[in-house]
Amino acid sequence: MGKCMIIGCGGVASVAIHKCCQNSEVFEGIMIASRTKSKCDALKEKLQPTTKTVIETAQVNADNVDELIALINSYKPDVVLNLALPYQDLTIMDACLATKVHYVDTANYEPVDTAKFEYKWQWAYRERFEKAGITALLGSGFDPGVTGVFSAYAMKHHFDEINYIDILDCNGGDHGYPFATNFNPEINIREVSAKGSYIEDGKWVETEPMEIKRVYNFKGVGEKDMYLLHHEELESLALNIKGIKRIRFFMTFGQSYLTHLKCLENVGMTSIEPIMYEGKEIVPLQFLKAVLPDPASLGPRTVGKTNIGCIFRGKKDGKDKNYYLYNICDHQECYKEVGSQAISYTTGVPAMIGAMMIMTGKWNKAGVYNIEEFDPDPFMEALNKWGLPWEEDFDPVLVD
Numbered sequence: 543m544g545k546c547m548i549i550g551c552g553g554v555a556s557v558a559i560h561k562c563c564q565n566s567e568v569f570e571g572i573m574i575a576s577r578t579k580s581k582c583d584a585l586k587e588k589l590q591p592t593t594k595t596v597i598e599t600a601q602v603n604a605d606n607v608d609e610l611i612a613l614i615n616s617y618k619p620d621v622v623l624n625l626a627l628p629y630q631d632l633t634i635m636d637a638c639l640a641t642k643v644h645y646v647d648t649a650n651y652e653p654v655d656t657a658k659f660e661y662k663w664q665w666a667y668r669e670r671f672e673k674a675g676i677t678a679l680l681g682s683g684f685d686p687g688v689t690g691v692f693s694a695y696a697m698k699h700h701f702d703e704i705n706y707i708d709i710l711d712c713n714g715g716d717h718g719y720p721f722a723t724n725f726n727p728e729i730n731i732r733e734v735s736a737k738g739s740y741i742e743d744g745k746w747v748e749t750e751p752m753e754i755k756r757v758y759n760f761k762g763v764g765e766k767d768m769y770l771l772h773h774e775e776l777e778s779l780a781l782n783i784k785g786i787k788r789i790r791f792f793m794t795f796g797q798s799y800l801t802h803l804k805c806l807e808n809v810g811m812t813s814i815e816p817i818m819y820e821g822k823e824i825v826p827l828q829f830l831k832a833v834l835p836d837p838a839s840l841g842p843r844t845v846g847k848t849n850i851g852c853i854f855r856g857k858k859d860g861k862d863k864n865y866y867l868y869n870i871c872d873h874q875e876c877y878k879e880v881g882s883q884a885i886s887y888t889t890g891v892p893a894m895i896g897a898m899m900i901m902t903g904k905w906n907k908a909g910v911y912n913i914e915e916f917d918p919d920p921f922m923e924a925l926n927k928w929g930l931p932w933e934e935d936f937d938p939v940l941v942d
C-alpha cells in the first residue's frame with residue numbers, strides 16, 4: 543500500500559515499528575530515521591527476518607529542516623510519523639510542507655525553554671497544510687489519541703451532547719525501582735511538575751501541581767490514587783465535542799513516585815533553567831534524565847496492567863446518560879509481544895494506526911486536525927485488531 547518514514551527510535555517508536563512490521567500489507571516499506579542510527583540498525587536487524595515490510599534506516603537531526611527535506615525527498619514516503627520529541631514537531635511539519643507529505647505525531651509542540659504545551663503553534667499551520675493538499679494528524683498516541691477517538695465515538699454513537707468528560711489514566715504497573723518514569727523522563731517530569739488545570743464553562747481553571755486528588759477503583763487494576771493534571775487533549779476536545787461544560791484529566795501516581803518527585807523538585811533537580819557546573823552549562827532536568835533508568839529498560843521488569851479511558855456524561859434523546867470507554871493493557875503481555883512495557887505499547891499502537899488511517903485513505907482531508915475530528919469507526923475497529931481492545935460500561939462509578 544505504501545511507505546512510511548518514522549522519525550525517532552525510542553520506546554514509543556520501537557512499538558510502532560514492530561506493529562508496522564506486523565502490518566506489511568499496509569506498510570510495504572518503512573524508513574527508521576533517528577539521531578542515533580545504531581538503534582535504528584539494531585531494530586532493523588531484529589525485525590527484518592520476521593516481516594515482508596522492507597526496512598531502511600538513516601541518521602537524521604530532526605531539528606534541521608533541510609536535512610529532513612533531503613531525506614524525505616530521497617525516500618519519498620506517503621506519510622511521516624513523528625515519534626521523536628515534542629520539540630521537533632514544527633521542524634518536521636515544515637519539512638512535510640516543503641515535500642508535500644502527510645504528517646502524524648503523538649504529542650503537541652513544546653518549546654525547549656518553556657514547559658508549556660498547547661496547540662497554538664501547530665494549529666497555525668492549518669492554512670498552509672490545506673493549500674498544500676496534505677494532512678497533519680495531531681496526537682495519535684493514547685492520551686492524546688485514543689482518548690480523542692473514544693470521545694468522537696461516544697459522540698457519534700451514544701450522545702446528542704456530551705457535557706462532562708473525565709479522562710482517567712491509570713498505570714497499575716510496578717517496575718521495582720523506587721523512582722523511574724515510564725516514558726522519556728524529561729517530558730514526563732515536565733508534564734507532572736507543571737500546574738494542574740481543567741476546562742470549565744469554556745475557561746481554563748488552574749490548580750497547584752497535584753492539588754486535586756481522587757481515589758478510583760479501576761477494573762483490572764484495583765483502587766488507586768489519581769491526581770488532576772493539565773493535559774493537551776483537553777484543549778482540542780473542549781472545542782471539538784458538542785456540549786462540553788467540563789473536561790478533566792486524572793493520572794494515577796504511587797506514593798513513592800510522588801515523594802521522590804517532591805524531593806527532586808525541592809533540591810532543584812527538575813528545573814529546566816540552565817546552570818553552570820564545572821565550567822559547563824547543564825540543565826538539571828536533562829542531567830536527571832541521564833541518571834534515571836532508561837524507560838526502554840523497564841519492559842522486562844514491569845508487571846501489572848494499565849487502564850486508560852474516558853467517562854462521558856451527557857444527554858441522549860433528552861435523557862441523562864453515562865458511558866465509560868476504556869482499554870486494559872498488560873505490561874508483561876506487551877513485553878512478550880514487542881519487547882516493551884505497556885506505556886510505550888499503548889502509545890505506539892495508535893501511532894501505527896494513525897499512519898495507517900492516512901495511508902489507506904480512510905482519513906483523507908487536507909489541513910491540520912486533531913484526532914477527534916475524523917470518523918472514529920475505522921480507528922476503533924483497528925484498536926481491537928492491533929492489540930488495544932476496548933471495553934464499555936453503561937453504568938460507571940463517576941468521579942466527583
Ligand code: NDP
Pocket residue numbers: 549550551552553554555575576577578581602603604605625626627628630648649681682683684685686687724725726729837885888889
Ligand atoms: P524516547 O526518548 O524513548 O525516544 C525519542 C526518540 O527521538 C529517540 O530515539 C531520540 O534519539 C529521538 N530524537 C530526539 N531528538 C531527536 C532529533 N533532534 N533528531 C532525531 N531524532 C531525535 O521517547 P518516547 O519514545 O518515550 O516518546 C516519544 C514521543 O511520544 C514523545 O513525543 C512523547 O511525548 C510521546 N508520547 C505520547 C504519549 C501519548 O499517549 N500521546 C505517551 C507517551 C509518549 P536518541 O536515541 O538519539 O536519543
